[in-house]
Amino acid sequence: MTIAAGMAEIWRHSWRPVLLRYLLILTAMNLVWEFAQMPLYTLATTGTRREIIFSGLHCTVGDAMIGGVALVAALVIFGTGDWPSKGRLRVLAAALVFGLGYTIFSEWLNVEVRGAWAYSDRMPIVPIIGAGLAPLLQWLIVPIAAYLLTTSTSRGAQEKLLAGPISRATPEK
DSSP: OOHHHHHHHHHHTTHHHHHHHHHHHHHHHHHHHHHHSGGGBTHHHHSOHHHHHHHHHHHHHHHHHHHHHHHHHHHHHHOOTTTTTSSHHHHHHHHHHHHHHHHHHHHIIIIIISOSOOBOTTSOBOTTTOOBHHHHHHHHHHHHHHHHHHHHHHHHHHHHHHHHHHHHTSOOO
């Protein structure tokens, strides 16, 4: 399947409501996570209130973009027209690999190479890869929770959506 065919598949099937719900849940959860982990970065002690708030919001937007792209890529490669009722774990596993892979690269690039942010002494560092434990856990826990919340409630919602207004407009006897 080509990328264009995969993208057409996303819009042809009723994946849009599920994707939108996933992005909303993922974004809300990442917003909480970003501010909860702020003390693990030097910005928490060196930044102004405005810088801290901007950073938390900026990172949350980035998290939503990473999560959305990771899920869409997983759907293009591994999704079917029956998703999320079929192939849920395969799509989730791929989205996690994509999101976690990007996070490891981004942490290395922004901490080690660019110096865009720095960990405080409180951040546990994962040996071998040298990335902070909190952002790695974030890209395991938050997407899994958002995905399970989204796909476990999506089946009934999808059935109602697919039934459409015609079935609801049928007169009762």
